Amino acid sequence: MREGTAQARWEMWTQRPLLALAVVFAVAYAVPIVDTSAGHSLTTACTVVEWVVWAAFTADYLVRLALAPERREFVRTHWMDLCAVVLPLIQPLRLLRLVSTLLLVGRRARMASQIRVTTYVAGSVVGLLMFGSLAVLSVERESPEGNIRTLGDAVWWSFTTMTTVGYGDHAPTTGLGRVIAVGLMLSGIALLGVVTANIAAWFIERFEKDDVEERAQTEAIRALTEEVRALRAEVAALREPRREVVPALRAGHPPGPPPPPAR
Structure with missing residues (x-):
């Protein structure tokens, strides 16, 4: 995508x-879970x-779709964004609002060239730990057989x-707590793979x-060697006429015309 397009400008501005x-969303999601004494009005x-x-985020997706030069290509390459927008609208899947918002935040953050991979991975780890802890605490705290009762237990479990x-x-x-656990496991493995791949x-690199520098040094030494050989050949060619003139002078014969220098 070219930087001068309307879609690129919109993404940069928004x-x-x-x-x-997204930070406001994090606070709104955490308050009712951490503050067990929150009233109905605050929770609402x-x-x-x-x-x-x-x-x-849904409006942002729709605007980017409208500004995209090729809308079919945009939908094809941003299908995860579309799923994150549509799934929370389905009544049984409204709990995916948290997952969809995190997914949209991650997709928009990766568009920024100034955000390096290390920063992105660190932010993903912190976000997953925080939201994973809050999510599992919200579903396990009231479970009769559950043993995750406090925020400290939830963070340690995450x-x-x-x-x-x-x-x-x-x-x-x-069941929902175990689904969250599976998501955290897969996310942890994926992030570990990203870190390992970047280190490798x-x-x-x-x-x-080092190999490029070594090859450059080898080529430079080879070029200098060839140049020294060429200089030695020229010096030897210049000395050959002088060696022929000296015996001729000693015998009393005038020297002939010097041969042309070797090329």
């Missing part, structure tokens, strides 16, 4: 406001804020789940750079 709305207000933020350690001291007992790419 990137920071949408990221700020937070829910409204969550839906407003999701609606803002750490052990994302790193696939799984000590077993805390584990979800509800860094080493490969360093090795390739």
